[in-house]
Amino acid sequence: MSGHAALVGGEAVPAERVEAVLDAVPARHRQTRPEPPARxxxxxRRWATQVVVVDELARRVCAERRLAPPPEVSPARVLAVSGTEVADLGSIVAVALAHSPAVRALLAALEAEQKVPEQTARAYYGRNPDRFLTAEALRRGVDPYGVARAGDFVPFEAVRDEVVRELRRAVGRQAFFDWLDGARAEVAYAPGHEHPGDPSHPDHEHRH
Structure with a gap:
């Protein structure tokens, strides 16, 4: 397929980049239920276009932010994508992260920028006692939401840094999705490359 797959800020994104992603990502990573072959x-192809568009948008914002220029994408090899990443991020962003150094650089920068107040970390610790039982309490089968002693829990001070890292990661990912939602507004798709969930075409779906 020749021509362009999309226009980002008025500039063409070659369809060849989409074909390269299609060649690199086995079909089994995309499909979760049987579908007619043509559909x-x-x-x-629409899904792969989104992977390429996320990469292109991330390249541009990395340049604007003067982040370390990512090396050229080598679409012949896509890093492994875990089922957990797909569940947490959706398949488009999960594969974009594996495929695109720019996406990884941007997400890392957004995560690093997040500030987690002490009270937020303490509140998270208090809301999730099941995550902080000691090994001994786990062996005894202590109910963290029922009868438990203070000594049954790892002290907050011992897990504070871990909690802060986890919360920073979560807020950073939300910042990434907020950025992506806004950045996609400047994208115009060529026929056959629309977003998979775009209701203007008959094959649309809402799975990512």
């Missing part, structure tokens, strides 16, 4: 192929 599946159309939807897979």
């Amino acid at each position: 599946a192929q159309r939807q897979r």
Whole structure:
């Protein structure tokens, strides 16, 4: 397929980049249920277009932020994508992270920028006692929400840094999705490359 897949800020994104992602990502990473072959192929191309668009948008914002310029993407090899990442991020962003150094650089920068107040970390610790039982309490089968002693829990001070890292990561990912939602507004898709969930085409779906 020749021509462009999308226009980002008025500049063409070559369709060849989409084909490269299609070649690099096995179809089994995309499909979660049987679909008619023609429909599946159309939807897979639209899905791959989103991976490329996320990469292109991230490249541009990395340049604007003067983040370390990412090396050229080598689409012949996509890093492994875990089922947990797909569940947490959606398949488009999970594969974009594996495929695109720019996406990884941007997400890392957004995570690093987040500030987690002490009270937020303490509140998280208090809301999730099941995550902080001691090994001994776990062996005894202590109910963290029932009868438990203070000594059954790892002290907050011992897990504070871990909690802060986890919360920073979560807020950073939300910042990434907020950025992506806004950045996609400047994208115009060529026919056959629309977002998989775009209701203007008959094959649309809401799975990511």
